[in-house]
Amino acid sequence: MGQVCLISGPPGCGKTSWALKTLQDHGGPCAYLRLEEEPEAGLEQGADSGIDLNWLKDQIPRLEEATPSNAADLKEEDDALTLIEVQRFRTPTQEGIDGFGINVRSKLDALQLQPDHVMHFGRDPELPSNDTLEFSKLxxxxxxxxxxxxxxxxxxxxxxxxxxxxxxxxxxxxxxxxxxxxxxxxxxxxxxxxxxxxxxxxxxxxxxxxxxxxxxxxxxxxxxxxxxxxxxxxxxxxxxxxxxxxxxxxxxxxxxxxxx
Structure with a gap:
């Protein structure tokens, strides 16, 4: 079975850099997906303009974009890793995917992806926290x-x-x-x-x-x-x-x- 990992955190905390190293270190098939969290008052999310995906695919040519046509197969494939990145300003108050809004949960349901690991920058020790900033307005x-x-x-x-x-x-x-x-x-x-x-x-x-x-x-x-x-x-x-x-x-x- 493949693994699905979701990471979240505020702008600039190092999500994509961490994703790059993790995907480069992974020897098997790999895929990437960026999702938008629920909007928050006074905090505007950066547009998902394809910058992160295209930079990662340039550095890792074998990387796929997780889509409805391949997400389920990747989940079933041995040694496959699907990495999901979510820009989120606040630390989730609940564990796992329940700590995220309907936007993220519904898209994951549509892709039939249930993360095996959910981590947030600034909360989970597996992730670096030196660039994790708190924003009141953006x-x-x-x-x-x-x-x-x-x-x-x-x-x-x-x-x-x-x-x-x-x-x-x-x-x-x-x-x-x-x-x-x-x-x-x-x-x-x-x-x-x-x-x-x-x-x-x-x-x-x-x-x-x-x-x-x-x-x-x-x-x-x-x-x-x-x-x-x-x-x-x-x-x-x-x-x-x-x-x-x-x-x-x-x-x-x-x-x-x-x-x-």
Missing amino acids: EAWHTSLSGCVWDPDSLSSFWFELVNGAYGDVYRAKGLMNLPDGRAFFCNWMVSQQGSQFLPLDATAPPTGRPSRTSELVVQGKALNPEGMQATINDCLLADDVLTAQQQQLQQQQQPTLES
Whole structure:
């Protein structure tokens, strides 16, 4: 029989990092699922924009997304692990799945998944608690960057401004960002950490045109300025003619290497 593990915790506590290490260390088949908990007054959840799933699948190509078509089979498969991540601000007052709202329970029922292990960051000693913060109020903002390509220097400048208060008191920011040379980066920051993470994806896209892979940005904090963030982002993204020129230059630089 396969195992189903559910972890929950507030934004930025390390859920996805823990999931990455746990899934990498697991030798058998594995799947991942992110669920949204019941909304709480004054506490906005970060959008499930596919950032976590796509980052994990890049790092673990064999990883599957738990869906109605495969969840039951994974549960029956020996040595399979299904890991479920839930963003939850408060510590559950009841044990197991009973401590969660109808949103989570109904989706698990639809998938015929009953967790064997349920753990919460800040409560269970098996999980690290150094980045577990308590929030009394939190705003969230999300923008899709599908097909967008950043000027690298502009991305660095925008991210520095973002995490240093230029667009409000940002507590949590994460995104998948495309660069003109075909690389993409997982950008990750939490107010409790010393600095940002800029982690390259293993998969690259050909530097020809606009990539089709997931590219999103999610920000959580207080007194956020969405208009300001979006305006700056628009100025940082490469227009078609500039992107084409940069990619043609990259192709010319790579040509001698390909011919030699």
